[in-house]
Amino acid sequence: MSTIEPAFTYRSIALPALVPSLLFAIGEGSVIPVIPAIASNLGATLAVAGFIAGMTMLGQLAGDIPSGWVVSRIGERRAMIYAACLAIVATVLCMLATAPLLFGIGIFFIGLAAAVFALARHAFMTTFVPIEYRARALSTLGGTFRLGWFAGPFLGAAIIALSGTSQSVFWIQGLCALAVIVLLLVVPDPTEKLAKPDAGETFVADEAAGLFTTLYAYRGLLLRLGSGVAIVGALRASRTVILPLWAVSLGLGEANTALIVGIGGAIDFGLFYTSGQIMDRFGRLWSAIPSMTGMGLCLVVLAFTHDLPGAIAWFIVITVLLGFSNGIGSGIMMTLGADLAPPANPAPFLGAFRFTSDAGTAAAPLVIALVVALASLPLAVGLMGLLGFVGAGVLLRTVPRYVPRKLAR
Missing domain, CATH: 1.20.1250.20 (MFS general substrate transporter like domains)
Structure with a gap:
């Protein structure tokens, strides 16, 4: 066969x-x-x-x-x-x-x-x-x-x-x-x-080939499309840091925080197959762009709710919507990596591709901590939200350039 x-x-x-x-x-x-x-x-x-x-x-x-x-x-x-x-x-x-x-x-x-x-x-x-x-x-x-x-x-x-x-x-x-x-x-x-x-x-x-050799060989792709993937990783990592910090700043107890974040996680998990269906039927961008813009919008809105009378209710709603937005993009980074990897020997490229996304994942908590220390938590949240819109723009421009059109759309 x-x-x-x-x-x-x-x-x-x-x-x-x-x-x-x-x-x-x-x-x-x-x-x-x-x-x-x-x-x-x-x-x-x-x-x-x-x-x-x-x-x-x-x-x-x-x-x-x-x-x-x-x-x-x-x-x-x-x-x-x-x-x-x-x-x-x-x-x-x-x-x-x-x-x-x-x-x-x-x-x-x-x-x-x-x-x-x-x-x-x-x-x-x-x-x-x-x-x-x-x-x-x-x-x-x-x-x-x-x-x-x-x-x-x-x-x-x-x-x-x-x-x-x-x-x-x-x-x-x-x-x-x-x-x-x-x-x-x-x-x-x-x-x-x-x-x-x-x-x-x-x-x-x-x-x-070694990782750095692979990074050099695909430097154009990884610098352009990879920067968008790094932002995806940063936004997802920031979500796991921001929500517990925001709950602490609102005075929520650990049990209530776990319950709220758990509800968001359940919605996130429940959408993984839907995301795959969207990418296979309509193209990768139909999953990536709504996910990034949705998370970006949620974080920007959250940044302005800290001192509102219904701040806890806003936190619950935003957590649920963040779970929905992230779930819609489930598998997008792995799928893009698979689309771009050489069929004969994909592992070296996938290692370089994951290194690019994980660089954003590792950097996000450090950036958030720095902004919180120098300014405030709402400012850090708002900046990460704006970064989501930047990432959506980068993916919208670069995915059709490198991924076959029938897959990107």
Whole structure:
């Protein structure tokens, strides 16, 4: 069989692709909300605790550098297994940490493992999913991550309530990583199930160029379209920082904040397949532009509501609308990366593409913290909202230039 289209079904990617991604995301989602609190308990100042919380993003950015090379050299399944092993090592470090420094190193390794894991999944889906299913499949993959990040915090809260210690959430991370390893060892290699006989071998054997070589080779594309993708990453990262900070500034309790943010997360998760349908049927821009402009508008409006009598009601409405706007764009970055990647050996390009988006993701919390320190939280929120409109403009101009018109539209 020379092509995979006749054999492709969503069931065929569930065990090798979607379930491991869900497990990994549940583990990651369970620990991220409590990182600042654990760091504070270990003696970190508020500023240091915030920096440690950002170590996951810095680790992910650093992990993008070797991940393309690793996946191309050893294959996506082995890369995922090694990433899960690294996550277990990071879990042990975090659980045994008695000082902020060791804890921060463990958090950095979690981000590093997440980068390799995510790139391996992305490369597999890019190589083996037929193009007419690509956006829906990648949006479904994005949906599994969203489901994990939605469910993880609730599992973490339950474990903390039962054990009485916040560091116990790392048991979830460790057990999920162990389950990923077992699953990938038991399930047949997806390259053997979905690809033509020599495709998996070619994918593993082709030597990848280094990240910086790839960045240079695609410098024009990454500078233009990549800047828009970086803004997408920055806007999504800012949302996860801004909403908890805004709730604190309004005096909302932790339980109410978790409930409100959880509702927004549920709406975000519920739209992942809708986003894929929009991209496959109407084009990538019909998902990207509404998502970016919607989030930008929500943040600009939120910036003017802090001192209004109904500030809490405004916060609830904006949180829900942000979840809707982000959900409409589910999978857009992975889909654009897959559209642009060389079919024969996509991993190096995808590593460079993810590095571009993760640079925006890592920079956003630092920019927000700087503006809050120098001016105010509403100003930081408003500036991020305006950045959303800039990102929409960049994508509107550059996506049709680099993505085939039948896909971009």
